[in-house]
Amino acid sequence: MKALATRMACISLRITVELDGERRVKLPTLHPCTWARDLLFDSCCTDKERSVIITGMYSLWTLRNKRRHGEVWPVKLAVQWAHDTAFDLWQLSRPKQNTSPAKEIMVWQPPEPGWTKCNVDGAFALENWHGAAGAVLRDHNGTFGGAMANWYANCMDALHAEALACRDGAVLARQAGVRKVYMETDCQEMVTLWNAGSDQRSSVMSVLREIWEISSSFECFILKHASRTCNMVAHTLAKQVSGDVRTGTWHEPPACIINLLAKDCNTGVG
Numbered sequence: 001m002k003a004l005a006t007r008m009a010c011i012s013l014r015i016t017v018e019l020d021g022e023r024r025v026k027l028p029t030l031h032p033c034t035w036a037r038d039l040l041f042d043s044c045c046t047d048k049e050r051s052v053i054i055t056g057m058y059s060l061w062t063l064r065n066k067r068r069h070g071e072v073w074p075v076k077l078a079v080q081w082a083h084d085t086a087f088d089l090w091q092l093s094r095p096k097q098n099t100s101p102a103k104e105i106m107v108w109q110p111p112e113p114g115w116t117k118c119n120v121d122g123a124f125a126l127e128n129w130h131g132a133a134g135a136v137l138r139d140h141n142g143t144f145g146g147a148m149a150n151w152y153a154n155c156m157d158a159l160h161a162e163a164l165a166c167r168d169g170a171v172l173a174r175q176a177g178v179r180k181v182y183m184e185t186d187c188q189e190m191v192t193l194w195n196a197g198s199d200q201r202s203s204v205m206s207v208l209r210e211i212w213e214i215s216s217s218f219e220c221f222i223l224k225h226a227s228r229t230c231n232m233v234a235h236t237l238a239k240q241v242s243g244d245v246r247t248g249t250w251h252e253p254p255a256c257i258i259n260l261l262a263k264d265c266n267t268g269v270g
Helices: 002-018 035-041 047-068 075-093 158-175 188-196 205-215 232-238 255-268
Strands: 116-125 130-138 144-152 180-185 220-225 247-250
Touching: 047 075, 116 158, 116 232, 130 158, 130 232, 130 255, 144 158, 144 232, 158 180, 158 188, 158 205, 188 205, 188 220, 232 255
Parallel strands: 116 180, 180 220
Antiparallel strands: 116 130, 130 144, 144 247
16 A cells, blocks of 8 residues: 555656646645545645646556556656646636626716707507606706606507607607707617608608607707616606506606616716
8 A cells, every 4th residue: 555655656746747837736745544535635735736636646547557558658748638637627616707798787878068868768568558658858967857757548569659758758858948859768669760761661650750840849859779777767757657647747856766867867977
């Protein structure tokens, strides 16, 4: 047993000699009788060092047996293989880390000075074909400029609800005397239809015409897409109306959006 331990220690020691400086693993002091148990379970070395030593011992012991049977395998190649295998095993034993890039969370951004941002959102209930629309006005400082919400007993689909929200937002901006309107909706299809102009066939064409007519009263009007995270205020306003309370108009921020307004200001206004 001691002879075997001595041979193993000598073989393992060669791992230190053969590997380059950056990959060296120093063999710990092992008891001649308990070396195998200590190497496996003791705290004499790190898990990575333990993997390299044991794999190297196995590789070199296999090399010894091959030599005895006439097979030749360079020692350095064996040690290199042992190191690479041990490193792969060590990597597999480590907890997997999420290497995917963190998804960027979009936040509400204020408009340029002189502009008013109008965020709008539509809601649609397929089970009863009801819809709702919410809109809110804010200036370049994030200051609340008014809000509204309307409930609709008959909506064709979600796109129709979004189109009604854009129209209602334009009406709200006109009533507030806004001259430059930067409207945001989280419905990309609505923005695509708006940019396509009148040369199209759409189920919401009549609503689009209303928006074009209202927007002609502004000095400037822009309709852009925004993510849902940037549109939570309008989304919340659309929930405030129902068949019992069909309209809502606010000249001061209602309690349901105060925290959302503050959050948008803290993240979007520098």
